[in-house]
Amino acid sequence: MTHRFAIRVHYEDTDMGGIVYHANYLKFIERARSDWVRQMGIDQVAMKADSGRVFAVHRIECDYLATAGFDDRLEVATRVQSVSGARLVMEQKVWRDHTLLFTALVTVVCITDAGQPARLPANIRRILH
Secondary structure, three states: OEEEEEEEOOHHHEOOOOEEOHHHHHHHHHHHHHHHHHHOOOOHHHHHHHHOEEEEEEEEEEEEOOOOEOOOEEEEEEEEEEEOOOEEEEEEEEEEOOEEEEEEEEEEEEEEOOOOEOOOOHHHHHHHO
């Protein structure tokens, strides 16, 4: 299953050269992940309140392949690559039309609100498999 999330590039997303500033791609893919989790029916606020567990990005490997500019319409595609007891690895790609602009392999872990590793809740593991 691939989740798709649309983004419009705003002026504030660009740098002095008029292209999307590199760090903003990380914001774009974060928004897409948050939307994807919400659409799956996972309430992260309730998860923290009920179990004291939260998601944290552990690692991001990314490649910048082409540029985007002001007012471009982008799409972030997110798909699960693997799920384990406490870890979720996702592939995320940012496209403009048929041009691949950015790719990322994102590892998210589940931790307690004290920062200790924790298992993904069983209901979330079921949804992701």
